[in-house]
Amino acid sequence: MGGLYLALSCLQGRPMRQAFDALATLGVGVQLTPGNEPTPDFARHVAASGVPTRTHHGFSFERRAGKVWSDEGACVASSDSVHPPRHDSPAAEHFSRWLEANPQARVLETMYPGYCLGSGDALEQALTRSVPLAVDVSHLFIQRTAGVLTDGTLRRVLDSPHVVEVHVSQNDGRHDSHRPLRRDSFELGWARERLSSGLPVIYEAYLHLLSDDARRAQLDLVRQALT
Amino acid sequence: MTTPPSPPIGSTPFTLRSWSLEHEVRPLFQRVFDERPQVRSLLLCVAQYWADEADDAVHGHLVLSARDVPRWPHRCADDEHPGDGDLCTYCCARDFNDPRARWVSWDDNGLAIRCWQAFCHEGANQEEDPNHTSVPVVLGRRHEGGVALDFVGRALRPWLDLPTTGLPTWFLQEEASTPLEPVVVTPRPRDEAPFRDAIAAAPFDDGPRLVFADWLQQRGDPLGEFISLSLARPRSEAASMRRRALVQEHAEAWLGELVSCVSPGSADFSRGLLTGASVCFDERTEALASSPAWATVEHLDFAEMSRVTFSTAMTALTSVSGLRREGLHALPPTVTHVACRPEVVLAGLPPQVKALTVAVPFAASAREPLRALLERPELTRLERLSIGLEPTLDDDASPPWELAREVLTWARADVVSIGGWSAGHRRSGWWLECREGVARLSLEGLSTFQSSEARAGLLRALREWGDGPTSVLPAVRVVAVANQLWKPSAEEQASLGRAGVPVEFEGPPPAPEPAPLPPPERPPPRPLPLVVDPISRAVSLPVDATARPVSQKPVRPFTRWFELVLLVAAAAALVVRACASA
Numbered sequence: 001m002g003g004l005y006l007a008l009s010c011l012q013g014r015p016m017r018q019a020f021d022a023l024a025t026l027g028v029g030v031q032l033t034p035g036n037e038p039t040p041d042f043a044r045h046v047a048a049s050g051v052p053t054r055t056h057h058g059f060s061f062e063r064r065a066g067k068v069w070s071d072e073g074a075c076v077a078s079s080d081s082v083h084p085p086r087h088d089s090p091a092a093e094h095f096s097r098w099l100e101a102n103p104q105a106r107v108l109e110t111m112y113p114g115y116c117l118g119s120g121d122a123l124e125q126a127l128t129r130s131v132p133l134a135v136d137v138s139h140l141f142i143q144r145t146a147g148v149l150t151d152g153t154l155r156r157v158l159d160s161p162h163v164v165e166v167h168v169s170q171n172d173g174r175h176d177s178h179r180p181l182r183r184d185s186f187e188l189g190w191a192r193e194r195l196s197s198g199l200p201v202i203y204e205a206y207l208h209l210l211s212d213d214a215r216r217a218q219l220d221l222v223r224q225a226l227t
Numbered sequence: 228m229t230t231p232p233s234p235p236i237g238s239t240p241f242t243l244r245s246w247s248l249e250h251e252v253r254p255l256f257q258r259v260f261d262e263r264p265q266v267r268s269l270l271l272c273v274a275q276y277w278a279d280e281a282d283d284a285v286h287g288h289l290v291l292s293a294r295d296v297p298r299w300p301h302r303c304a305d306d307e308h309p310g311d312g313d314l315c316t317y318c319c320a321r322d323f324n325d326p327r328a329r330w331v332s333w334d335d336n337g338l339a340i341r342c343w344q345a346f347c348h349e350g351a352n353q354e355e356d357p358n359h360t361s362v363p364v365v366l367g368r369r370h371e372g373g374v375a376l377d378f379v380g381r382a383l384r385p386w387l388d389l390p391t392t393g394l395p396t397w398f399l400q401e402e403a404s405t406p407l408e409p410v411v412v413t414p415r416p417r418d419e420a421p422f423r424d425a426i427a428a429a430p431f432d433d434g435p436r437l438v439f440a441d442w443l444q445q446r447g448d449p450l451g452e453f454i455s456l457s458l459a460r461p462r463s464e465a466a467s468m469r470r471r472a473l474v475q476e477h478a479e480a481w482l483g484e485l486v487s488c489v490s491p492g493s494a495d496f497s498r499g500l501l502t503g504a505s506v507c508f509d510e511r512t513e514a515l516a517s518s519p520a521w522a523t524v525e526h527l528d529f530a531e532m533s534r535v536t537f538s539t540a541m542t543a544l545t546s547v548s549g550l551r552r553e554g555l556h557a558l559p560p561t562v563t564h565v566a567c568r569p570e571v572v573l574a575g576l577p578p579q580v581k582a583l584t585v586a587v588p589f590a591a592s593a594r595e596p597l598r599a600l601l602e603r604p605e606l607t608r609l610e611r612l613s614i615g616l617e618p619t620l621d622d623d624a625s626p627p628w629e630l631a632r633e634v635l636t637w638a639r640a641d642v643v644s645i646g647g648w649s650a651g652h653r654r655s656g657w658w659l660e661c662r663e664g665v666a667r668l669s670l671e672g673l674s675t676f677q678s679s680e681a682r683a684g685l686l687r688a689l690r691e692w693g694d695g696p697t698s699v700l701p702a703v704r705v706v707a708v709a710n711q712l713w714k715p716s717a718e719e720q721a722s723l724g725r726a727g728v729p730v731e732f733e734g735p736p737p738a739p740e741p742a743p744l745p746p747p748e749r750p751p752p753r754p755l756p757l758v759v760d761p762i763s764r765a766v767s768l769p770v771d772a773t774a775r776p777v778s779q780k781p782v783r784p785f786t787r788w789f790e791l792v793l794l795v796a797a798a799a800a801l802v803v804r805a806c807a808s809a
Contacts, residue, residue, distance in 0.1 A: 012277050013349055015386055017511075018532035035281030037393050040511065058281070064393050065281045083279060111279075176279060177352035206277075207256065208349035209619055211588065 003200040005029035005054060007167075008036055008205040009178075016042045016061075024051045025212075031080075031202045034065035043141055046169040054165075054200060055079040056107075059078035060154065073098045081107040081134040081165050084116035092116055096125075103129040107164055111141035112176065113201050119143060120218065121151035127160055136174065138204075141186040144171030158190050166194050169204040170221070180205045180218050233338055237408040241479040241491040244342045248376060248475065251333050255410070256367040256374045259330070264743055268368050270297040271331070272361035272674070274349035275340075275381075282578070285339040285347060287331025288361045290315045293741035296366060296712055299673045300358030305563060305745065312743030316355060319747045330468035345492055346380045348618075348650065359618075363673040372466065375468055379673055379712075380477070385490030385530040385649040393635065412484055419443075426500065427522035431545035433458050436499050449473055454499030485520050488512040493528065493651065505549075508534040516540070528652045529554070542548040547582070550653040557702075564653055569600050582611035586648045587630070589616035594633060601637035611663040612640035615648025618675060627676075627684030628691070635661065635692040645685065647676025657684045666705045668730075670713035686726040704761060709734025716740040 006028055011019035017039040020115060023030050029052035039045075042141050046053060056079050060066035063069045073094020084164045091098075093136035095116045108131055111118040117126060120143065124131065135187040143149035157163070170179040181188065181203070196199045203222055207215050234246050256269050273407040275679025276698030290297040292313040294410045303318035304310030310318070316330055333701055334344065343364065351360035355672055375587040383386045415423075422439040435476060440759055443451025456462070456470040478491045482501065493505035517538040521527075526546040529535050535554030537544070544559055548566035548727035551575045558565075558698065565576070566584035585600065587593045597614070606612060614634045616627070634645045647656030649672065660667045666689055670677060689703050705728050709715060717737040721729045759765070 009277075013275075013283070013344070013387065013533060022532075022697070033281075035277065035283065039509070059281075086280070090695075092285075132732065135355075145495075168506065172354060175352060175354050177354050178350075206350040 001012065002128040002195070002200050003052065004195065004219075005027055005031045005052070005200055005202045006031045006207075007031045007056070007171075007204045008059075009033040010203070010205060011205065012036060012208075014208075015039045017045055020049070020051075023207075024049060026215060028203075028219065029053060030152055031056050031189050031200075032059045034060070037065065038062055039063065041190070054081075054202075056202075057082050060064075060180060070114075075106050081109055082169070083109050086115050087118075088114075099126070099129060101130065103131050107132045107134050109165075110139050110143075112139045113146050113148060121148075123143050123149070124153055124156055127156055127162070130162050132159065132162050132164045133157070134165035134167060135163050135183075136169075136204075137187040137191060138167070138169045138171050138178075139224060141171060141173050142176060144186075150192050156212075158187065164199065165195065166199055166201045167204050168201060176207045178204055180207075180210065229525075235408060236338065236341065238398050239408070239486075239491075240341050240345060240388050241409060243338060245475055247333065247338065247342045248378075252365055252367075253376060255289075255331065256376070259289070260367075260369055260374065261742075263291065265293050266291045268292045268295055269365065270299060270363050271367070272299075272357070272362040273339075273343045273347050273366040274345050274351050274357065274362070276351060276353045276360070283338055283340055283344065284335040287333060287343075288316050288357050289330050290680070290754070291319075291744060292408040293744055294716075295368070295714055299363055300356075300675050300678050310743070312741070314744045314746070315357070319521075342390065344489060345384050345386075345563060358476065358675055358678075364674075368469070377711075379674075380492070380669070381649065381651045381653055382490040382505060384491035385493050385651070386507045387506065387534065388490035388492045391488060404783050410479075410486055412486060413480065414600055415483065423519070423522070427519070427542060430523055430525070431613055433498075440499065449477060452501075455479070457497065457499035471645065473583070483520050484518055485515060488515050490530075495526070495639070498523070498525075501696075503546075504528065505530050506533055508536050510534075531650075539791045546582075556633065560599055565610075572600060572603070572606075575604055575778065578608070581609060582613075583609050584613040584615055584648075586615045586617050586652070588619040589627070589630070589647075590619045590721070591629075594629060597630060598637055600637075601634065607639045611642040611644070612638050613644040613646075614638075615646065615654065617648045617650070625680045627689040630686050631676045631688030632661070632692050635688055645688075646671060647674050647681065649674060656800045657682045657685055659689070661703075664703060666703055667708055668705055669708040669710060673712065683726065684725075686728060690727045703728055704732045707732050756808075 006023045006026060008019055008023065008030055012035040015037040018031055019036050031054045033056045038061065045101060057075065057078055058068045058077055066077060068075065068082050069089065069091035070076050073091045075082060081200040086093050108117055108126065110123060110133060113119060115146060117123060119169040128197065140149060140157070144154070168181060168185065169187065170181050170185045171177045191201055203219070205218065207218070229311045231554060233262065252271060257630040259269060260266060261768055269632060270286040272290065273285055275285045276289060290299065290313055292298065297313050298311045298566055301313055301316060302308065302311045302622060332676055346360055346362055346364050348360065362380060362383065362682045364378065366379045395741070422435065422442060425435040426439060426733035437458060439452045444455065453470060453473045455728050459466060473495060477485055478494055478496070481496065482494060484487050488506050488508055489504045490507070494501060495503035500523040502523060504524060505528040507530045512536055513536050517534040517540050519540055521538065521541045523543055524541060525543050527541065527544055529549035529551070530730045531549070533549070535551050537557050537559050541559060544561055546564040547562050550565050550567040550571055552571055555571065555574060555577065558577055560579060563579055566580040566586065568586050587597050616630060631645050641661045642660060644658055644660040644679050646658030650653035653672065655669070655672035655674035658669055658671045670684065687707065689705065706724060707715065707730055709732065712736065715732065715737055716739060718740040720732055720737050752765070
């Protein structure tokens with residue numbers, strides 16, 4: 001289902017229900033992500049709200065985060081999209097084999113150095129295998145800054161018909177800091193095209209320090225930039 | 228020396244924190260004091276950086292000082308600035324691979340999360356200056372060969388300081404079946420009910436509390452000693468330390484059934500019994516609003532997402548912060564002091580409110596709305612108006628004097644104050660309180676609004692306030708008030724005296740500024756083999772023709788001759804062509 005979503009992690013650390021309600025008042029969908037304090041009956045609350053939702057990575061209604069990759073390299077999460085394993089995790093050494101055997105099993109997010117799918121070479125392999133991708137443009141910006149993503153690979157990723165989800169936020173190219181978007185945020189124009197073509201676009205900046213008005217202004221900025 | 232086993236991770240955050248203070252923080256402070264005789268005080272700060280995996284690691288950061296209290300925000304020395312004389316983890320290390328950057332050696336991704344996350348800012352990230360990401364929580368000072376710990380942090384996210392706070396992700400993934408430890412609330416003895424009733428009937432009278440304290444002490448209950456220490460005036464340093472130790476040990480137990488909704492890290496027992504607290508009411512705990520345990524509470528703070536609920540049990544309540552629109556209609560008639568955001572004021576402030584604190588973003592964009600707010604007629608009937616500046620994103624920060632000038636120009640209450648405001652709905656940093664031409668400057672807590680720039684901004688506003696209707700500043704003199712957190716040195720007093728407004732000082736006589744802490748030893752740079760010509764005095768750096776980078780290939784003579792021939796041929800061709808065209 002396409003459209004604009006706010007990640008629950010925009011209010012990371014807060015109780016799930018309160019974070020969900022605060023984001024839902026902004027009138028877009030909510031992507032359920034890990035990192036919030038569990039609250040009782042949250043699943044029922046979400047279902048009753050009528051707000052469009054998607055799930056991401058290790059989201060769990062019962063805990064802050066659920067397991068995504070087993071040590072043997074199997075993906076044990078059933079979310080709409082997941083991160084590939086970190087290089088320092090036991091699952092990483094099995095990832096290539098898993099991807100070869102299950103190229104379309106999961107939507108995998110484009111990451112940054114330190115993760116599988118964290119470099120241009122790894123993304124080229126994913127493209128070759130037609131892996132469905134959740135493209136986080138802020139992660140690609142980190143790859144560019146780190147010098148591990150060429151122009152050619154970037155274009156091939158962005159032009160790929162296998163992109164099924166888009167994530168947007170701002171950073172300075174060094175850390176994935178989830179800052180509020182700016183008009184010149186990396187590849188925002190591309191995200192606009194993908195939204196208009198019906199893909200889900202997830203806004204992922206931290207909103208804790210922003211007032212309700214400032215949050216609306218951020219969304220207006222996204223809508224302005226995306227529509 | 229072996230570290231004692233940590234309590235089960237499923238223990239409450241309060242229990243884990245008490246353990247961390249004794250077995251991680253105190254030994255660390257002792258070690259630094261032992262190794263560095265010049266250091267007189269230490270400040271432990273905490274910051275939580277989030278990550279895509281929601282690991283939520285909590286990092287510790289240390290500031291060392293020869294002063295009574297380290298400067299915060301701390302300024303490291305660099306090539307252009309001498310620093311503030313203190314040292315921190317980063318300026319000692321300069322490099323994360325240096326073990327000195329790891330002085331605070333707790334498990335960032337483990338126990339530290341559950342212990343300290345409630346005290347950390349939201350939304351911090353490792354790209355920012357530590358002064359913005361970190362929050363001071365523990366102040367350590369030398370005391371009789373040991374360490375005196377002073378808890379200066381306040382829970383900024385009280386909902387993460389409750390027994391039901393979720394376990395860290397790493398733990399759940401490794402031992403998913405381990406549950407949270409249930410909190411056993413031991414009921415207070417029934418025979419103390421008459422004492423509590425007497426206290427509830429006269430909550431502002433110390434008499435019934437002292438009677439209760441005597442009765443408890445006869446039974447060996449530490450609460451009795453605590454009440455006596457809390458009400459004693461004046462209170463000695465030894466009594467203060469004993470009092471702090473008792474709170475650190477018993478605060479959670481003394482909350483009784485309120486432990487399910489009150490963060491121990493926010494609880495104030497300043498009058499011996501629960502006097503103030505941050506509360507997190509939700510659908511599970513809202514019924515606790517009618518507990519008789521609220522009878523002694525004078526100040527109630529509603530955490531950011533708490534339901535706003537009052538009850539007739541809150542008989543002593545005079546002050547409320549974190550108030551939202553939905554709570555306005557139910558405000559108890561005893562409440563005369565309210566702290567809230569501007570939208571609550573715009574929704575209609577009840578006439579009972581005599582003192583108001585409005586929290587506005589410390590942002591350039593807040594200036595116009597602030598002036599509009601200050602011009603509203605209902606604010607003219609206030610006795611006290613305070614404007615608290617909340618931290619905001621760096622790129623929108625306003626110079627403090629601009630907002631302060633708006634307040635000093637347009638506010639019309641009898642007493643007008645402005646200063647820093649923390650996410651825990653409390654004063655934090657420098658505050659200026661103006662009344663009848665006297666402006667009192669004080670430090671109310673450790674925060675980024677403690678910077679000398681913030682203080683200078685407030686004083687500048689005193690010089691440059693505009694032509695408005697305010698009545699608090701017909702003639703200005705500043706009284707700078709020293710306290711436990713700020714004891715200005717003679718040099719600092721002299722500096723403040725140059726602020727352009729007359730400044731008097733209240734407090735103990737100033738001590739001289741201590742010598743800056745010596746920077747950490749670094750390997751001396753290798754001297755360059757410079758050669759001075761004895762006749763011309765010219766300085767040159769001899770080049771070893773045989774030395775070259777390992778990766779550089781040697782230049783073959785043939786290549787240079789070949790290049791020379793090509794160059795000469797090209798020049799000759801150009802000359803011939805020029806002659807031909809002439």
